[in-house]
Amino acid sequence: MRNIMAVLGLMGLLMLGVSCAIAQPPDEAPVIEQPVTAQPELARTPTDTIYAFVFRLNAMNLRECAALVDGAKFSARVAQIEQQFKQQGDQLLWMVDEPRVEMIDENRARASVQTTLLTLQNGTVRKDVTLDWLQLRRVGGAWKLVSTAVKADENVTGSSLQEVVRFLVATEQTWNDARAKTCQMNMKQLCLGMFQLAQDSDGKFGVKNLQALQQPNNQFANLPIFAQAVMPYVKSMQIFRCPADSDKGKDLTSYSFNENLEGVSQNQLMNPAEIVLIYEGKDGKLEFRHGGKTTIGFADGHVKLVSEAEAKKLLWKP
Numbered sequence: 001m002r003n004i005m006a007v008l009g010l011m012g013l014l015m016l017g018v019s020c021a022i023a024q025p026p027d028e029a030p031v032i033e034q035p036v037t038a039q040p041e042l043a044r045t046p047t048d049t050i051y052a053f054v055f056r057l058n059a060m061n062l063r064e065c066a067a068l069v070d071g072a073k074f075s076a077r078v079a080q081i082e083q084q085f086k087q088q089g090d091q092l093l094w095m096v097d098e099p100r101v102e103m104i105d106e107n108r109a110r111a112s113v114q115t116t117l118l119t120l121q122n123g124t125v126r127k128d129v130t131l132d133w134l135q136l137r138r139v140g141g142a143w144k145l146v147s148t149a150v151k152a153d154e155n156v157t158g159s160s161l162q163e164v165v166r167f168l169v170a171t172e173q174t175w176n177d178a179r180a181k182t183c184q185m186n187m188k189q190l191c192l193g194m195f196q197l198a199q200d201s202d203g204k205f206g207v208k209n210l211q212a213l214q215q216p217n218n219q220f221a222n223l224p225i226f227a228q229a230v231m232p233y234v235k236s237m238q239i240f241r242c243p244a245d246s247d248k249g250k251d252l253t254s255y256s257f258n259e260n261l262e263g264v265s266q267n268q269l270m271n272p273a274e275i276v277l278i279y280e281g282k283d284g285k286l287e288f289r290h291g292g293k294t295t296i297g298f299a300d301g302h303v304k305l306v307s308e309a310e311a312k313k314l315l316w317k318p
């Protein structure tokens with residue numbers, strides 16, 4: 001007899017966390033993603049990794065669970081979900097039998113393991129047994145669990161380790177998408193700000209030699225030049241920061257103006273839709289913060305996520 005309501009409730013919490021992340025307005029404090037590294041001493045073999053994962057899951061420590069999953073990261077949102085887990089109390093217990101590990105090659109393995117989930121509900125213990133098929137990959141010195149796609153004939157119950165692994169990665173993917181969207185909205189506003197600035201500068205792009213910068217009461221004097229120039233038009237410091245930018249250094253801005261356009265007249269451009277106006281990164285170096293892609297704002301005002309291969313074809317000079 002299967003009773004997994006509690007687990008489904010738990011997964012519901014996970015889903016809730018995701019929908020909160022999507023509903024988040026772009027002006028809210030950015031979610032700073034913290035990369036996590038598996039502790040090699042816990043994950044020297046595929047079996048170690050599976051046991052360590054179950055141990056951490058039972059301790060409701062999602063940060064260390066995520067560290068054992070390839071492609072998962074511990075973000076402020078996962079921390080929030082972890083908090084909700086803990087508030088639920090100690091009502092779930094995962095147990096595994098000895099995993100049967102089969103090496104695919106030196107760096108990949110698959111394992112079958114019988115997972116038992118004990119759920120304590122109203123003083124009654126319910127038992128849920130699943131045969132888990134797990135995939136693992138060697139990343140650096142540690143073995144990590146790999147999220148696999150749901151098979152057509154698979155009965156998704158929310159009670160297997162593979163499903164928890166999937167949630168940790170899928171959740172992260174959803175957040176990545178939300179962050180990329182916020183980044184693109186930032187870029188859109190920055191481009192509009194640059195356009196207004198150009199209008200006020202005889203139709204020329206540029207961030208230097210602006211009167212506002214020379215004024216003694218310039219209230220933005222501590223910001224990078226690009227931000228100082230655009231700030232009067234966008235009026236929000238928040239949009240200078242990509243939510244996926246984890247650099248905690250002095251730099252308040254995640255974006256830069258393409259200096260090749262300094263002093264260039266807007267209507268002088270033959271192909272504004274192909275020329276970079278604002279990019280993610282600095283000193284002409286792009287930062288690929290969104291799953292190998294970077295946000296580019298073009299001189300006609302349109303914004304696009306660009307892959308590393310596509311970035312090589314970008315036009316930088318008028």
Ligand SMILES: [Zn+2]
Pocket residue numbers: 180183184242243244245280289290295
């Ligand atoms: Zn970004």
